[in-house]
Amino acid sequence: MAGATRTPTNLTQGGKTDAGIGASTLRPDGTLKVTGEFAYSSDMWHEDMLWGFTLRSTVAHAEIVSIDTSEALAQSGVYAVLTYDDLPTDVKNYGLEIQDTPVLAHGKVRHHGEPVALVAADHPETARRAAAKIKIEYKELPVVTDEASAIAEGAPLIHEGRDDHHSGHVPHPNIVHRQPIIRGNADEAAKKADVIVSGEYVFGMQDQAFLGPESGLAVPGEDGGVDLYVATQWLHSDLRQIAPVLGLPEEKVRMTLSGVGGAFGGREDLSMQIHACLLALRTGKPVKIVYNRFESFFGHVHRHPAKLWYEHGATKDGKLTHMKCRIVLDGGAYASASPAVVGNASSLSVGPYVVDDVEIEAIALYSNNPPCGAMRGFxxxxACFAYEAQMDKLAKKLGMDPVEFRQLNAMEQGTIMPTGQPVDSPAPVAELLRRIKAMPLPPEQQWLAAGESADVRALPGGLSNTTHGEGVVRGIGYAVGIKNVGFSEGFDDYSTARVRMEVVGGEAVATVHTAMAEVGQGGVTVHAQIARTELGVEQVTIHPADTQVGSAGSTSASRQTYMTGGAVKNTCENVREKVLEIGRRKFGTYHPAWATAELLLEGGKVVTDGGEVLADIAEVLEGEAVDLELEFRHRPTEPFDLKTGQGFGHVQYSFAAHRAVVEVDTELGLVKVIELAVAQDVGKALNPLSVVGQIQGGTTQGLGVAVMEEIIVDPKTAKVRNPSFTDYLIPTILDTPTIPVDVLELADEHAPYGLRGIGEAPTLSSTPAVLAAIRNATGLELNKTPVRPEHLTGT
Structure with a gap:
């Protein structure tokens, strides 16, 4: 079945559901979520609880002349009002890589919506009204909004006197990070090109648009510490940043994951965590903070908007000769994950193609725009949006089929990346393109004759009833992308799992305890599947994620099934050996197979590799338990050289290809995406149903940024103009097309079970596939996302 279009079903064996690896086991939280019974972090409650609120700046760049909190403090029901001067320690900044983000603004604000003061009150509306009474006098400063204003002579410095580990190799203090990659000689190689194409591309700022806004509950402890229940992506990273600000040792900041309503990178950075803890410790009462949607747009980072310049050359027979590019990412006011995003953008900027001679530069700016950081695809x-547009330009100029041109230049296992790293696992780029092109096309719309009624739901504009087929043109486009998996560039990427095996009610039961953030990706389901497969038991309990176990790293970078799944597998294997040791000790003298045979745990039994049952697992463990906590690491990576970009920077790559079919009303500029077909190599589908769901979800997010999603920032004031789902549009079910999925399973020998991270790759290629289809329908160049009606009509 590998490579076929999969319709996931539960696999069965002997009339009993096999809930181990390879089965489409249903998620334990699924029914609760769709029926509205699941408890999210915003649903938490505590007796005698206060409500916290964050007052945010109304301007993007200004000196803070004065703050007057007296009226707010005097309001009935208010328990505390905190500003920068009330912070308890000398540690007043935090950050994922660079600690440049203030807990509360001091001296000046650097972006619209920056936290300035905190209020705790006995009712959320009381807290909001009190915050409105805080008087702040600002002296506005010139804003930095793009590269020109960031590096111009006399440009305002976003961070004066910055001193961090990236500042030594950047040409200006308003540049967070710079990564060049030089391999071969692009100028010399360009002389061999028969055709050269170039283009400038603009990628808009995208919001993660997760369902559940930021929220959490901080409860002061009797020991002077605090218990924090929060929706996040990385408990231990939060802990590392929170504890120093509170002046507490990490063991006194106890964190438990609460229900997470989506993440997509937007919860990697802190939002309300420190604020809730500060208010709880100041008042001695539990404090809950829940952002509304308006606050959420200011409370988390977004996807970096980008300006990209590319040049490619090719011979007349279609072989790429060279590539040059320059990528400028706007990181906004604070660093967040910008250095790592620069590393990804530069090292993956060539795409899944063989190009021996490259000259690449990627930078991220500091600006007064909203902070940007992690988002799916990172x-x-x-980069994929730009290099795939270039592939279409080259194919057109050469008179070649765009898919065949891509296949001709596709990388494969053994290809050397621009960073000098060999691709040492399957890279079926040409095969994915072949599969996606071979999938049946949706039927052509036969527009009804004049006087008859068309089903407007299937037309561009949908229920707005703007057309009945007049001026509607169909287009088809293709794209393919490459994404790294896991943390890169020498980061010590590891995960921890604790597994306990014991007898409960006469049955062997396993408990799996990790700090993995379940954000909707289905990790808890897979962990149970792994435990059932490795330990041969039916009953598996997933312990709530908290900081009482070692770090699981972030739920990002498509890494959790590889890393924390790998940790669960590794720990289960060691637990299994301990169980067998107990069995050998108890029963080895009675049956020689205990000492001589290869032993397995299956179906609640200890069996030989020949199928002979030796004992029940429960019988072996009666009166004893096995409890282990172990770490798992992937093979080491190394930082990219800061001058040449060379280095073994990534642990694994993932690949996906898309074919988009669109219909465009060329008179009104309206687009209807009819189908987004996907082919993706997943290495091993541990849960086929979840695999298809991840691929379809990532595809839909790529669709959103192609035709509707963009945070609009005023270029003169750097203020956000559309912080709501009324004005920031995301795809609904009416916008989401048919998404057939073709799953290919080519094992990566370096990964647990041969799996490959899957969550991000489909987000890459769906966007350029949609743009390619719209170009095919209209003949327009379309070098900006998202495509708007005015781009198609010239109005």
Whole structure:
């Protein structure tokens, strides 16, 4: 079945559901979520609880002349009002890589919506009204909004006197990070090109648009510490940043994951965590903070908007000769994950193609725009949009089929990346393109004759009833992308799992305890599947994620099934050996197979590799338990050289290809995406149903940025103009097309079970596929996302 279009079903064996690896086991939280019974972090409650509120700046760049909190403090029901001067320690900044983000603004604000003061009150509306009474006098400063204003002579410095580990190799203090990659000689190689194409591309700022806004509950402890229940992507990273600000040792900041309503990178950075803890410790009462949607747009980072310049050359027979590019990412006011995003954008900027001679530069700016950081695809999305447009330009100029041109230049296992790293696992780029092109096309619309009624739901504009087929043209476009998996560039990427095996009610039961953030990706389901497969038991309990176990790393970078799944597998294997040791000790003298045979745990039994049952697992463990906590690491990576970009920077790559079919009303500029077909190599589908769901979800997010999603920032004031789902549009079910999925399974020998991270790759290629289809329908160049009606009509 490998490579076929999959319709996931539960696999069965002997009339009993096999809930182990390879089965489409249903998620334990699924029914609760669709029926509205699941408890999210915003649903938490505590007796005698206060409500916290964050007052945010109304301007993007200004000196803070004065703050007057007296009226707010005097309001009935208010328990505390905090500003920068009330912070308890000398540690007043935090950050994922660079600690440049203030807990509360001091001296000046650097972006619209920056936190300035906190209020705790006995009712959320009381807290909001009190915050409105805080008087702040600002002296506005010139804003930095793009590269020109960031590096111009006399440009305002976003961070004066910055001193961090990236500042030594950047040409200006308003540049967070710079990564060049030089391999071969692009100028010399360009002389061999028969055709050269170039283009400038603009990628808009995208919001993660997760369902559940930021929220959490902080409860002060009797020991002077605090218990924090929060929706996040990385408990231990939060802990590392929170504890120093509170002046507490990490063991006194106890964190438990609460229900997470989506993440997509937007919860990697802190939002309300420190604020809730500060208010709880100041008042001695539990404090809950829940952002509304308006606050959420200011409370988390977004996807970096980008400007990209590319040049490619090719011979007349279609072989790429060279590539040059320059990528400028706007990181906004604070660093967040910008250095790592730069590393991804530069190292993956060539795409899944063989190009021996490259000259690449990627930078991220500091500006007064909203902070940007992690979002699904993480730098590779912006690059894919540009290099796939270039592939179509080259194919057109050469008179070649765009798919065949891509296949001719596709990388494969053994290809050397621009960073000098060999691709040492399957890279079926040409095969994915072949599969996606071979999938049946949706039927052509036969527009009804004049006087008859068309089903407007199937037309561009949908229920707005703007057309009945007049001026509607169909287009088809293709794209393919490459995404790294896991943390890169020498980061010590590891995960921890604790597994306990014991007898409960006469049955062997396993408990799996990790700090993995379940954000909707289905990790808890897979962990149970792994435990059932490795330990041979039916009953598996997933312990709530908290900081009482070692770090699981972030739920990002498509890494959790590889890393924390790998940790669960590794720990289960060791637990299994301990169980067998107990069995050998108890029963080895009675049956020689205990000492001589290869032993397995299956179906609640200890069996030989020949199928002979030796004992029940429960019988072996009666009166004893096995409890282990172990770490798992992937093979080491190394930082990219800061001058040449060379280095073994990534642990694994993932690949996806898309074919988009669109219909465009060329008179009104309206687009209807009819189908987004996907082919993706997943290495091994541990849960086929979840695999298809991840691919379809990532595809839909790529669709959103192609035709509707963009945070609009005023270029003169750097203020956000559309912080709501009324004005920031995301795809609904009416916008989401048919998404057939073709799953290919080519094992990566370096990964647990041969799996390959899957969550991000489909987000890359769906966007340029949609743009390619719209170009095919209209003949327009379309070098900006998202495509708007005015781009198609010239109005």
């Amino acid at each position: 730098g590779a999305v912006q």
